[in-house]
Amino acid sequence: MKAEIITIGTELLLGNIVNTNSRYLAEKLAELGIDVYYHTTVGDNEVRIKEIVINSLNRSDILILTGGLGPTGDDITKEVVSEVFDAKLTLDDKVLTKIQNFFNQKGKSMSKNNIKQAYIPENSIVLDNDVGTAPGIYIEKNDKIAILLPGPPKELKVMFQNYVVPLLSKKSRYIIKSKVIKTFGIGESKLESIISNIINDKKNPTIATYAKKGQVEIRITAKAESESKTDCLIESAVKQLKPLIKDYVYSYNNETLEEVVFNLLKRNGLKIGFCESCTGGLISSRFTKLPGVSEVFERGIVTYSNKSKIEEVGVKDTTLKRYGAVSSYTALEMAKGLMDKGNIDIAVSVTGIAGPTGDTNKKPVGLVYIGFASKDSAFTKKINLTGDRIQIQNKTADIVFSEIRKYLLKLNDI
């Protein structure tokens, strides 16, 4: 079964909103084992929608169309598809009652133009909209299927899950399953060259690398008749890859670096604290996005000014004067000072030049010192990063979490 996704709406075409529907539908169709080869976006224009629908029906079995089912005059998806499928539109009393009830429940009166939404093409299945007014449509003719879904993501998702999945499950023989392995500290081309033999050898599962925000993911995708078979295919690929990539992998289960650190701290019953300068709270903020993090996170301090470095974590005035705020000594004193407050097992500090200004001859933008203190030891690490301010902050946070992971796993010194 080959499907394509056609998203309709001038707001998508003009870039006013991001197309999250295509992504959602693509993911869901993959899970159902239905191949998707094309996504197309077109505006609320009769001629062009028709052209796309006819063209797509020639090359695919299933069209999933979203948008253009609203009550207004420029909503024409249903009209165009009905014409192509040669199906008359007639008023469906049941659907009309449902729409009226929707408004009644909200204590509002139905606008006249909503009646348009109750016209349904003959020989089609109505897909109930449990969270909005526009019903979806499933129409099949000569082994070609068109499924019309409303544009608002909330309505679309509920409808797809409740009514489209059951209909399409019957059509597909296969399921597709993916596993994502996360790596850090290696570039995409280098990682790929290490595993290129395996990538080229494999047809099922397929193996591909993706660079994502400074990290590289390996995605293994298997297709089979059952979940146990896809799992088996994936596991055998992991076994082959592991010896080659293990030094770079921080998660075989699609976790983030923060999640890995959180789980390691929890498992070891340890508490952590952060003292940040150039990252300005980003490390604490990323960590506290995780629910339940209070179990392992004690406090964070954003010592942005020199005064706060002295007052909050006891950095010496002489250290700041002699070596500067961005120095190994300051980073060390920040971490030690935080550690001295007690109640934590690991203190991590960061001081650096995020830019775009603030650099000197000897200290370029991107120079960052990470400090690390525990009951047993304290040390620092110097890194040099490239990129703009936001990139330097994000990369620093990534490196901090990666180094904490390595420390907790005793992989090497920070």
Added chain:
Amino acid sequence: MKAEIITIGTELLLGNIVNTNSRYLAEKLAELGIDVYYHTTVGDNEVRIKEIVINSLNRSDILILTGGLGPTGDDITKEVVSEVFDAKLTLDDKVLTKIQNFFNQKGKSMSKNNIKQAYIPENSIVLDNDVGTAPGIYIEKNDKIAILLPGPPKELKVMFQNYVVPLLSKKSRYIIKSKVIKTFGIGESKLESIISNIINDKKNPTIATYAKKGQVEIRITAKAESESKTDCLIESAVKQLKPLIKDYVYSYNNETLEEVVFNLLKRNGLKIGFCESCTGGLISSRFTKLPGVSEVFERGIVTYSNKSKIEEVGVKDTTLKRYGAVSSYTALEMAKGLMDKGNIDIAVSVTGIAGPTGDTNKKPVGLVYIGFASKDSAFTKKINLTGDRIQIQNKTADIVFSEIRKYLLKLNDI
């Protein structure tokens, strides 16, 4: 001039990532006055890329293609487009040197497969990649143009802005210019109903509202032969809108709430500090993304544990026991305690229940107290938010910045 956007990549097709490139390019092309009627996404597949390119060239003048310019074997966009344009690929020494330098600067050695990226189609213009290795390509033949851009959004955006905009500006008779007005504290449908008469009246400029992450933007878009004409059209629309929307607007210049607060603090020579619990450093982090913020931001403290609330900002043990960490009293003592440290003019605190757990009968998830202290006064504000953990953290940060803005403009009490 008609353009289309073709995004290439199996990770897009399978829904592994959201297609933000299409949106970015659509917005930029609109600004250039170039019409876009289709977006297409296709995988890293030679036959299908070729089919799409040929089909698109038949109906449009300019193709913008993204992705598939990487160093690996499945990156074939350049190869396919060169074939369709009948242009030979040859090794470009200058480009190769640039790629080698990119790796040298990072202290890394270039992987062999990166050489592939230095092959350039004849009679094309190389678009420098200032933040990555894959060069872009501009190729024109028989009045048809193809522009190949790298897939990573950061690389694509820099390249488009620096090299594609100047090339395409020459091709268009019209320019389109937009102005974005940012509002906070009003829903989209309410805002739209307030200005619906003006929206419906206007054809040029067009006026539209967009809900974006809990805020609503008004976008005014004008099309004319010159920038002075578009500016004039936009300004007259702003004049009409202003009396109706002014209570909700925080920026007429597309600034973020943080930027508005930053500028107000700077103008008034004031310093601020944050003491965060449930937002975990997000407020400090969002604020310190702005370059130069050290001028107005002194320090932040993430008092996540009760112990840290007592030790860092002097919240009383009895307050925590009697009223709890999530209470007006705790918020007030957090703000006062931070203020007492001196060196700042405004201290803002946040304590709340971000969820998903931690709620009680009397204190639901989404309950947040904001505390506020200055030399003259101290007070708190109670808010009730809905959504998941991340949404509650983000909404809290938005409200905090909005309230600081109002305080600085003496619009009302926090």
